[in-house]
Amino acid sequence: MMNKIVTPFSQCFRLICLSLLxxxxxxxxxxxxxxxxxxxxxxxxxxxxxxxxxxxxxxxxxxxxxxxxxxxxxxxxxxxxxxxxxxxxxxxxxxxxxxxxxxxxxxxxxxxxxxxxxxxxxxxxxxxxxxxxxxxxxxxxxxARFTGMSFSADENQQVFTDVINKVNYFTTPQYQIRVSLICTDRFSICNKAVYKGKRKSDGASMILMGKVIREKCDKTACPASSYEFENKETKTKYQLTVGNPTLTVLVNDKVAMAEKGSWSTTP
Structure with missing residues (x-):
């Protein structure tokens, strides 16, 4: 049996190939x-x-x-x-x-x-x-911290279909607001929402946790009548109504501002 000869050139060639790989x-x-x-x-x-x-x-x-x-x-x-x-x-x-x-x-x-x-x-x-x-x-x-979620969708369990879009946008003359449903459980109704608002004049932004207020109906998932968010540090509440699109800001439960707007599914 012939011994395989390894030359410096072949060693160098292997190193180059490995580097390229x-x-x-x-x-x-x-x-x-x-x-x-x-x-x-x-x-x-x-x-x-x-x-x-x-x-x-x-x-x-x-x-x-x-x-x-x-x-x-x-x-x-x-x-x-x-x-x-x-x-x-x-x-x-x-x-x-x-x-x-x-x-x-x-x-x-x-x-x-x-x-x-x-x-x-x-x-x-x-x-x-x-x-x-x-x-x-x-x-x-x-x-591992995200309960009920994985890197692949569970094909054996059907994701719950809501009548509310997961992400909606509300625009007024002064504000651009994104409202998102944020439940990690994709297989049941979600009434937990987050408000991400930006003031158009200076770009100041704010994020608040809140909830969906739904209409009464005879179905599993009812349409939203409004969304409510609160900044507990400043005792300020933000209400977004759907039927009569309005942003209402309350400070100590007194109306500080009310501004008409419009809903959309895109920014």
Whole structure:
């Protein structure tokens, strides 16, 4: 039997091929050798200012990029990972179980992104690592907090169909408001809602938790008659009526403002 001769050239060739294979497993990725500087609570809030991260995420997520990034209103403390990687979690204020995202980044440019939104019936996931066929362990651990949700929709259980859209928009001369149903249980009626309003004059925004007030009817799901939200710190209530579209603001249960508006299913 002839012994196989390994020359320095063949060893070099193998190393080059291996390097090319690793690089080909990443789709349009940059290297993030600077990840360590964002490994503190004060610094991590600025990580999406990095141009390379933004470009790679947009390439990876496409039209889902804003859904993913908009969840980073609040940040968890970043978690250092072996090899210099970083886990960055974020969520909308008071909506940690309804609007949340998580991102694993490695120094060689690998991205593993998970996110949830109220209008999705599963946990969304995307990666530019073509070699990893399963969900990244850190993303899987993050996802365990979302009761009744998984990375694939349950085909054996039918999602409840409501007569109310999961997301509606209310516009007045002064405000642009998004109202979303935020129950994590997609298989029963939902009366929990979130108000995300923006003042047109200066862009000031506010997020409030609230509820759906439904009309009385003889069906399982009845149409909404109004939505009610409250800022307990300022003792201010916000009411949005459906039949006679109006935004009413009450301070200490006294009407401070009432403004007519209109409903739509698009911004």
């Amino acid at each position: 690793v690089l080909s497993s990443l789709a349009n990725a940059h290297e993030y050798q600077w990840l360590g500087k964002y490994a503190s609570p004060d610094a991590v809030v600025n990580i999406f200012d990095e141009k390379d991260i933004t470009l790679d995420l947009k390439s990876l997520l496409g039209n889902k990029y804003n859904d993913f990034l908009d969840n980073y209103e609040g940040f968890a403390d970043p978690k250092r990972l072996p090899g210099g990687g970083l886990l960055v979690e974020g969520w909308l204020r008071d909506l940690r179980l309804e609007n949340a995202s998580a991102l694993v980044m490695t120094k060689d440019g690998r991205l593993y992104a998970g996110w949830v939104t109220p209008d999705a019936n599963k946990i969304m996931y995307a990666t530019n690592d073509k070699q990893m066929k399963s969900i990244h362990p850190e993303i899987k651990q993050w996802a």
